[in-house]
Amino acid sequence: MKGWYGDKQRHKLASKGVKTIRDSQGNYGLKEYNTEAPIISARLEVEQVIYVPSTNVLQETISGEEMRIRINEVRSVLSKLFGGYTSVEGIGGYLSDEFGLIEEPVVRIISYAEKESFRENSDDLIDFLEEKRKEWGQLSMGYEIEGDMYYLGETRWD
Numbered sequence: 001m002k003g004w005y006g007d008k009q010r011h012k013l014a015s016k017g018v019k020t021i022r023d024s025q026g027n028y029g030l031k032e033y034n035t036e037a038p039i040i041s042a043r044l045e046v047e048q049v050i051y052v053p054s055t056n057v058l059q060e061t062i063s064g065e066e067m068r069i070r071i072n073e074v075r076s077v078l079s080k081l082f083g084g085y086t087s088v089e090g091i092g093g094y095l096s097d098e099f100g101l102i103e104e105p106v107v108r109i110i111s112y113a114e115k116e117s118f119r120e121n122s123d124d125l126i127d128f129l130e131e132k133r134k135e136w137g138q139l140s141m142g143y144e145i146e147g148d149m150y151y152l153g154e155t156r157w158d
Contacts, residue, residue: 044112049144057137078111081121
């Protein structure tokens, strides 16, 4: 077997416009791609994540239907502003002086945007999230940009 899983891999890459080179040991590697037939069609440079909370103003878990409504609202806004999203369910938590470790279900809704789209629409997203934070009775809401976490509203350690 030669190169990247034999010549089949080289042919598969070439059919997508990728130019390959062979190094001194006979292994294939990427050289460049043909812009006439690119395999990369867009570069979405800004990653942002909305953390949808599953509790109400009293820190009680909301119903499944209410959670679906929240998730769909965020999905719709991200789709409208940035073209799409990916949702991931998880568990969020924090340490309370009064109650110890608090854990609750959370949904991370991830959206990628081009820089220009992010610049044009990020204020609208922040306004939407602040409106939802108040409507959902949250002290704060998590909003992540490029791996940096921000809290909208108050923080528990103020």
